[in-house]
Amino acid sequence: MGASLQEIKRRISSTKKTEQITGAMQMVSTAKLSQIQRHTTSYQVYARKIRSVITHLAKSHLLDGGATITPRSKESHENDDQIDGLSMLVKRQVKHTGIVVITSDRGLVGSYNSNVIKQTMELISEGNHSAKDIVIIAIGGTGADFFKKRGFSVPFEFRGVKDIPKFRETHQLVKKIIDMYDDETFDELFVCYNHFVNSLTSEFRAEQMLPISSMNVGSDDLLAENESGFSAEYEMEPSEDAILEVVLPQYAESLIYGAILDAKTSEHASSSMAMKSATDNAKDIISSLELQYNRARQSAITTEITEITGAQAALD
Amino acid sequence: MAEQDLLTVSVVTPDGSVYEKQTRLAVFKTTVGEIGILPNHIPLIASLEIDEVRVKVQETDDKFDEIAVSGGFVEFSGNVATVVANSAEKKEDIDTTRANKARERAEKRLEIAKQSNDVDTTKRAEISLRKAVNRINISGH
Numbered sequence: 001m002g003a004s005l006q007e008i009k010r011r012i013s014s015t016k017k018t019e020q021i022t023g024a025m026q027m028v029s030t031a032k033l034s035q036i037q038r039h040t041t042s043y044q045v046y047a048r049k050i051r052s053v054i055t056h057l058a059k060s061h062l063l064d065g066g067a068t069i070t071p072r073s074k075e076s077h078e079n080d081d082q083i084d085g086l087s088m089l090v091k092r093q094v095k096h097t098g099i100v101v102i103t104s105d106r107g108l109v110g111s112y113n114s115n116v117i118k119q120t121m122e123l124i125s126e127g128n129h130s131a132k133d134i135v136i137i138a139i140g141g142t143g144a145d146f147f148k149k150r151g152f153s154v155p156f157e158f159r160g161v162k163d164i165p166k167f168r169e170t171h172q173l174v175k176k177i178i179d180m181y182d183d184e185t186f187d188e189l190f191v192c193y194n195h196f197v198n199s200l201t202s203e204f205r206a207e208q209m210l211p212i213s214s215m216n217v218g219s220d221d222l223l224a225e226n227e228s229g230f231s232a233e234y235e236m237e238p239s240e241d242a243i244l245e246v247v248l249p250q251y252a253e254s255l256i257y258g259a260i261l262d263a264k265t266s267e268h269a270s271s272s273m274a275m276k277s278a279t280d281n282a283k284d285i286i287s288s289l290e291l292q293y294n295r296a297r298q299s300a301i302t303t304e305i306t307e308i309t310g311a312q313a314a315l316d
Numbered sequence: 317m318a319e320q321d322l323l324t325v326s327v328v329t330p331d332g333s334v335y336e337k338q339t340r341l342a343v344f345k346t347t348v349g350e351i352g353i354l355p356n357h358i359p360l361i362a363s364l365e366i367d368e369v370r371v372k373v374q375e376t377d378d379k380f381d382e383i384a385v386s387g388g389f390v391e392f393s394g395n396v397a398t399v400v401a402n403s404a405e406k407k408e409d410i411d412t413t414r415a416n417k418a419r420e421r422a423e424k425r426l427e428i429a430k431q432s433n434d435v436d437t438t439k440r441a442e443i444s445l446r447k448a449v450n451r452i453n454i455s456g457h
Contacts, residue, residue, distance in 0.1 A: 042332030049328055049400050053361060053391050167330035168403060179436075234393070237362035238348040246347075246363040246389055250402065257330055 005300060008293040012286060019282035022275045029272035033199065036164050036265050043261060047254055054251050057244060088212050088248045098135045098186030100177065102193035102263040103143035105159050109267055110274035112194060113142040119204040120192045135186045137177060139260065155185065165264055167257055174256045178249060181210050191256060193263035200273065202266035209255050212248060320395050323355045325371050327383055327399040334404045335383050341372040342397055344390050359393040366446045368454050369399055382407040384454045386447045410455040419448035
């Protein structure tokens with residue numbers, strides 16, 4: 001047992017070091033999580049504002065008559081001549097489906113990445129899309145590697161989203177995605193990411209963001225909010241069309257940015273969770289190793305005593 | 317709604333609120349010209365130029381707070397004017413060295429794009445140039 005005593009001691013000390021590291025990583029993730037949550041709160045002010053304006057415009061007669069955007073105007077399907085230039089509202093015939101997959105660059109985030117990738121694959125197979133009709137835009141290295149290996153076309157990938165992504169920094173990326181929609185690289189856009197529920201759970205979300213439709217504009221709670229605060233009739237300067245042309249791209253950008261922010265939040269949360277359970281596991285291992293160590297030490301002592309008393313008895 | 321003699325101007329960007337103040341008068345440069353908003357203006361939505369938003373500091377003198385905005389729009393209702401823009405900076409927060417660098421970059425890009433007749437890139441470079449110049453102008457006066 002003598003040699004293994006040394007062995008156990010070494011294992012204990014190495015597990016302790018691992019525990020320290022994962023413990024530190026957990027603290028870092030938790031700090032980042034609270035930072036990004038603070039940032040998200042300030043973003044939501046912006047998102048709410050832009051949404052309420054969009055909802056207001058969506059309710060107004062212009063969109064009712066012109067586009068396939070509000071629930072009431074389903075019968076005016078494909079009647080999109082009136083809204084030239086507002087390409088984000090027009091449902092095009094879908095030849096290619098764009099999917100933005102938001103994953104993390106780093107590992108050590110528990111089931112975060114595998115969850116997004118698995119569910120995205122399910123979404124793809126559910127939609128009966130053949131692989132060549134799918135255009136993947138990968139944000140985060142893990143997703144990029146996965147989909148490239150599977151032979152999907154990944155015309156654009158982005159690695160190195162900051163821990164606390166600022167809009168200024170992500171703007172180029174978001175712009176690029178919108179440009180690709182304008183270039184008809186794809187005709188509809190889904191964004192797949194993990195939505196942050198709380199620090200313990202996150203849920204997968206796949207949202208259609210382009211073309212902008214009633215689905216993502218006028219959800220019920222927003223309309224209710226709208227009723228109370230935004231019933232006023234607005235004077236439009238210069239015109240509703242011109243304003244929509246400004247607001248819609250901005251809205252789309254804010255949606256995508258919001259998704260990135262949300263995904264990053266849940267990445268920090270799951271990283272913190274993963275590190276917490278790693279630390280807990282390390283603690284378990286250490287305590288069982290210590291038990292084992294003490295047992296071995298005890299039995300070594302017992303053996304020694306038996307030997308001494310045996311020798312003593314032999315001498316007497 | 318009761319008549320009030322002040323309106324609130326707030327500037328929000330995706331990175332948070334940049335500015336918030338109560339004032340007597342706010343002046344916006346919209347795509348069709350300059351408009352001034354006084355308290356109790358009727359509800360309004362207007363798209364903004366890449367320019368400045370000016371907010372009167374005190375009633376008695378002619379001092380204005382200046383905020384550089386990169387387009388976006390302003391929404392006014394219930395005596396609250398909300399500027400929703402992708403980016404905005406108060407005059408005193410503008411980093412002139414950064415703005416100057418951004419201008420140089422945009423100028424270079426513009427030149428390259430013009431040579432290769434790339435309409436899209438030219439347009440984009442022009443916009444970034446205008447944003448940079450706007451920030452430099454505002455920080456300058």
